[in-house]
Amino acid sequence: MRRPLFFLLPLLFVQCSHPQVETVVLKGSDTELNLVLQLAEAYMEAEPGVSISITGGGSGVGIAALLNGKTDIANSSREINAYETAMAYERGVQIEPFIFAADALAIIVHPSVGLDSLSLHDLGKIYAGEIRDWSQLGGKPGPVSLYGRQSNSGTFTYFRERVLKRDFSPDLKQMNGTSQILEAVKADPGSIGYVGLGYLTDNNGALREGIRVIRLARTNGEMAVSPLDQNMVYAGLYPLTRPLYQYTNGVPEGKTKTFLEFENSPAGKKIILENGYLSAREAGLAGNLEK
């Protein structure tokens, strides 16, 4: 009695054999992870034939994967370094950089610290452990408590290159993620931390409570700018605006190329802004595919 059902089997196969699914693999920066995930979801909705796989691990991990041929695109919140460039040359990997968005790194403190602006110079001294008490900068007396990311984070490297130009203090508490920095700063009265702009607002776009966002000046005496002041940031006056990179091996083709193009389209830009990031071009940086 059951035999007639076997007819139907070929039909199942027809159902399953979809026109070829093309997969694009992305790997790297945790800072970029959420944003790229949202971009990929929107892209896959528009182009059902493409499957995009994204994993984090840190910028260094992404670039290493690109050099090892394990990913199509490496997400990186820092620029590729000299060692990696040399390695790419050695292995015949032709690195193509793209800047698909920008991120302003916000400096946050516990409200009881009693400061609302800093110069990059003083910020560097704080994170190097040279300024150990807030009273040295005119704040409320109390020890400085430093929060940052682990050394495999692109943000860690970016911050060190851009702000410190020397080593972090060994007293830096290295958190696993940006949310953890945010929570720690809220709880610790003498704390200072750095987080991406997107993390300053909650799901409704309101500024999070329990933290104070520091206005930053390039040098002592120059005007201090808040990362929340969009006009100033777009005018290129906020000192910790950084490009978010994506690297490919050689000039991208096929779906890798169309995905990068989608990121640069009005729809992609909308998603970038909604997530609290900056569109690359308006932040004064070159956009995707138009270096």
Add this chain to the structure above:
Amino acid sequence: MKSRFFWDTFFNKTLSAAALVSVLTLAGIFLLLLYNGLQAFSTIDIAEFLSAAPWNPAAYDAPVFGIGAMLFSTLIVTFGSMLIAVPLGIGTAAFLSEMASPRLRNLLKPAIEMLAAIPSVVIGFLGIVLVAPGLAQVFDLPNGLNALNGSILLAVMALPTLISVSEDAIHAVPDYYKEASYALGANRWETLLRVTLPACKSGVLAAVMLGLGRALGETMTVLMATGNATAMPHSIFDPVRTITATVAIEMGEVPFRTPHFYSLFACALVLFLITLGVNIAAERLAARLRKKGQ
């Protein structure tokens, strides 16, 4: 007859081969550690490696390879966890074996063993959202991500093994020892402390060592929950970074065959030697206890 002989030889050879594979794997791992770890010292001064200079291999200027602070951190976190887990674990095991009704025991023991199945990330997460804020409140600290937090979480992770194995050991103590003790007018507490536990001390010691091994080698939990500052800690309320966390954080992105790469192997080698030392010491102690008991 011939076929029986064949199968006997066959199984004999197969089992020998299996044993050989595990021994060779172990030896291979050790040699790999040794080979890569020792290479670190062709560029790194061994005195610097063992010093308390804060670990900073990817430094802005000159890299610093000092394992001292991390070693000390590993030891205080582990020791602290044992300080919590050993009395609690043996106490629980004694309760389960000697005081609890069989029904309660059959309910609790599997439940405790299930604790061991909780992934270490989950424990680490609980440490971040639950234990650390609790510690900060109780001890009035700015932040609870510190050595004590790590010790508490590692204690939780070591407990299931510790309880399960020592419960087995306590349960295996023959009833006639306990009866003899009761018959001399000892109460349950005295019997437990003076007869039952001494009679199974080698088993309980094995349980403690298993727990210690788990705590020493645990990575994810400490990486998430101890604050990861590379400075030398001054108290259990300071954030610490253990050897395992360092290797885990840095191994993912370190360029191959660089001093940094080799130094991570050297760290792993140090950890391996500590674990080996602990195991050998435990083995000797257990052997001595067994000999004394016979």
Add this chain to the structure above:
Amino acid sequence: MEKIKLDVQALDLFFGKKQVLKNIHLSIPEGKITALIGPSGCGKSTLLRSINRLHDLHPDARLMGKILLDGHNILHRNTNVVHLRRRVGMVFQKPNPFPMSIAENVAYGLKINALCSKSEMRARVEQSLRNSFLWEEVADDLDKSALELSGGQQQRLCIARAIAVEPEVILFDEPCSALDPISTAKIEELIMGLRGKFTQVIVTHNMQQAQRVADYTAFMYLGELIEFGETRQIFEKPQQELTKNYVSGHFG
């Protein structure tokens, strides 16, 4: 008439639903040796273990009736079991010294019950070992593990351990069943030597042993006490048919 040390009155004992002792009445005289005999499973060991309430450790055991020690019911809820067991010592079937040194074994009960000061300890240990005829053999090895002794020596050590706390009653649960004839003879000699100092109750399946050592003998069968009397009377002029069959070797 001798003074009665232990008086068992209408004792019933159940393990779960199974009745193991049925309406036992037994009066054990002070200072004498009383043997409990009967075939395996007759309840003689169970009765013995009721006397120092070792069944408390068995969650299924239920006891009804009375056991009077010097007129006080030890089965009463308010009885201090720890104190009771100090007064009623026990030697088990299998020699069970603790896995400690010889001296520590004997000193254990003294320490637990804080019966003597540290300085007296050595003398008390020696005294107990002398009383159990073990001193000559172990005097130089007091710190050696008790588990290195022979079976017979271990059992005499257990007796030394029991008498060290100076109980009033000593219960023996087939103390020689795991021993060779020479060791058995030594233990029997020891038990007889303690006659008068302690009230002794001995469970044995060896009828010659009962005849050799016991002043009184009780015969039990299927959980009931069939007959109790002077040893000579039980073995030579039993009143009950069952007793007669058993002591003459017709069953069991």
